[in-house]
Amino acid sequence: MKISAHKQQQISIKNGLITLILLCLLGTMAWLSNRYSAETDLTRNTGNSLSPASQKLLQSLPEKILVTAYIKKDPALRSQISQLIARYKRHKTDLTLTFIDPDSQPEKSRDLNIDATGLIIVDYQGRSEKLNFIDESSLTNALLQLANADERWVSFLSGHGERTPDGIANFDLGQFGKELERRKIKAQALNLAKVPAIPDNSALLVLSAPAVPLLPGELELLKRHIQQGGNLLLLTDPGNHNLDALLKLLGLQQLPGTLVDSKSKLYGINDPSFVLASDYHAHPITQGFKTITVYPVTAALQNNEETDFRPVELLISAAESWTETGPIAGKLSFDADGDEKQGPLVFAYALTRQLESKNTPTNSGSASPNRQGKLVEQRIIVMGDGDFLSNAYLGNVGNLDMGLRMINWLIHDDRFINIPAKIATDKNLQLSQTAVGLIGFGFLIVIPVLLLGTGFYIWRKRKQR
Numbered sequence: 001m002k003i004s005a006h007k008q009q010q011i012s013i014k015n016g017l018i019t020l021i022l023l024c025l026l027g028t029m030a031w032l033s034n035r036y037s038a039e040t041d042l043t044r045n046t047g048n049s050l051s052p053a054s055q056k057l058l059q060s061l062p063e064k065i066l067v068t069a070y071i072k073k074d075p076a077l078r079s080q081i082s083q084l085i086a087r088y089k090r091h092k093t094d095l096t097l098t099f100i101d102p103d104s105q106p107e108k109s110r111d112l113n114i115d116a117t118g119l120i121i122v123d124y125q126g127r128s129e130k131l132n133f134i135d136e137s138s139l140t141n142a143l144l145q146l147a148n149a150d151e152r153w154v155s156f157l158s159g160h161g162e163r164t165p166d167g168i169a170n171f172d173l174g175q176f177g178k179e180l181e182r183r184k185i186k187a188q189a190l191n192l193a194k195v196p197a198i199p200d201n202s203a204l205l206v207l208s209a210p211a212v213p214l215l216p217g218e219l220e221l222l223k224r225h226i227q228q229g230g231n232l233l234l235l236t237d238p239g240n241h242n243l244d245a246l247l248k249l250l251g252l253q254q255l256p257g258t259l260v261d262s263k264s265k266l267y268g269i270n271d272p273s274f275v276l277a278s279d280y281h282a283h284p285i286t287q288g289f290k291t292i293t294v295y296p297v298t299a300a301l302q303n304n305e306e307t308d309f310r311p312v313e314l315l316i317s318a319a320e321s322w323t324e325t326g327p328i329a330g331k332l333s334f335d336a337d338g339d340e341k342q343g344p345l346v347f348a349y350a351l352t353r354q355l356e357s358k359n360t361p362t363n364s365g366s367a368s369p370n371r372q373g374k375l376v377e378q379r380i381i382v383m384g385d386g387d388f389l390s391n392a393y394l395g396n397v398g399n400l401d402m403g404l405r406m407i408n409w410l411i412h413d414d415r416f417i418n419i420p421a422k423i424a425t426d427k428n429l430q431l432s433q434t435a436v437g438l439i440g441f442g443f444l445i446v447i448p449v450l451l452l453g454t455g456f457y458i459w460r461k462r463k464q465r
Contacts, residue, residue, distance in 0.1 A: 050087050054140045061147060064094040066123040070102045070114050081120075081134060088139070122146065133182055137404075141183040152185045152411055155202040159191040160242070161211025163235075163386060170392040173208065176403055179394075185407065192218045198225050203411040206233045209386040210242045219245055226250070229355040229378045231410045235386035238299040250351060251307035252382055255300040256339050257323035259347060259384070260332055273297050273328050275347065275385075277315050283350060284414060285314065285405045291398030299384035300345040308353050314381065315348035347384040350409075352377055379410050 124146040165177030165187035260272040280286035321343035
């Protein structure tokens with residue numbers, strides 16, 4: 001059939017209009033994509049997105065933020081930093097990042113004491129914070145420090161064989177102390193034999209399973225600290241009774257034996273003394289927390305006395321657990337006729353009570369006797385395990401995050417609790433043997449056969465023309 005000239009003209013106009021509409025759509029989509037963006041984070045732990053706490057913080061910072069990275073010309077490292085800052089710029093456009101090669105400014109590098117690892121300086125409202133290590137947690141906490149310049153100090157009782165915040169042994173807390181330092185929480189050892197008082201600037205006192213009994217005068221000082229409203233993190237171990245007097249003051253008791261958990265074998269842990277926690281009771285510390293935490297050599301606790309503290313069960317073992325009073329060796333089984341207790345059992349309590357703050361001073365400098373102070377909340381955590389924050393176990397799944405959440409809650413820095421210490425869980429791809437076989441079969445056989453079949457089909461079609 002012959003197509004008339006008029007029909008050809010209509011077809012040409014129609015094709016032209018369709019092409020013009022498609023070009024307009026493409027142009028509109030390009031303009032919209034340049035003006036608006038839509039992203040989806042498919043990583044397992046949302047490692048490419050900011051946490052809601054970081055987003056909320058950025059919305060509360062009205063002025064511009066300057067980030068200066070004194071980093072050598074290492075493309076991989078600079079790219080990693082740029083990707084992190086890009087996540088912040090999505091929520092705060094007036095945040096700027098500048099890279100400076102320390103070798104190009106030797107005098108400046110000497111003044112800033114920049115070592116081979118480099119230095120990152122964050123400036124906000126005329127104040128600055130220095131970071132030797134940068135991730136979401138450290139950068140967000142630095143911004144919080146710039147927005148609120150108050151220093152935070154945590155005292156660790158020492159002198160009785162406790163775990164120290166700067167120790168390098170497996171049972172010490174040196175790595176955790178470094179993590180606190182990165183988040184601008186200053187850890188200091190406190191020996192009551194040398195300094196017979198708890199510093200006034202200490203927001204928290206940590207008692208980490210002393211190996212020898214405390215002196216009567218030290219116990220009285222610690223009891224007074226609790227009675228006066230001091231915040232406390234008390235870590236004990238199975239069979240350690242050197243803090244029983246303080247536990248009694250708090251209305252708690254340590255159950256005999258060691259918690260064992262037969263469920264730990266499901267996670268590839270052959271030691272039954274490792275207790276795993278995955279389900280958490282509702283509490284500000286565990287809000288939004290869904291990561292497994294591991295607690296080696298743990299004692300169960302029991303609330304058996306009435307006090308003015310309000311206890312909340314923070315960490316609870318699985319139903320398959322029990323307190324083993326015998327040696328942790330061989331095949332273990334629950335002894336219902338003895339002193340052993342069947343799980344689930346509590347091994348961490350969070351205690352709070354409302355206290356009236358000290359009278360506020362008047363203009364003359366003296367306290368007003370008729371003026372009542374405002375109510376403040378005293379916070380205490382008692383745990384039956386002191387090893388979960390040690391150098392040997394801190395890196396296990398969510399232990400670091402749990403420890404940081406506890407510290408931030410205890411020192412009343414509730415804004416810090418939901419800022420995760422993210423670990424890249426997507427670096428390694430673990431595949432089963434079946435998946436490996438299917439992938440190998442697909443790449444080695446299926447795809448080549450499809451390519452050959454397609455080529456043969458095209459060849460036959462062209463030959464038949």
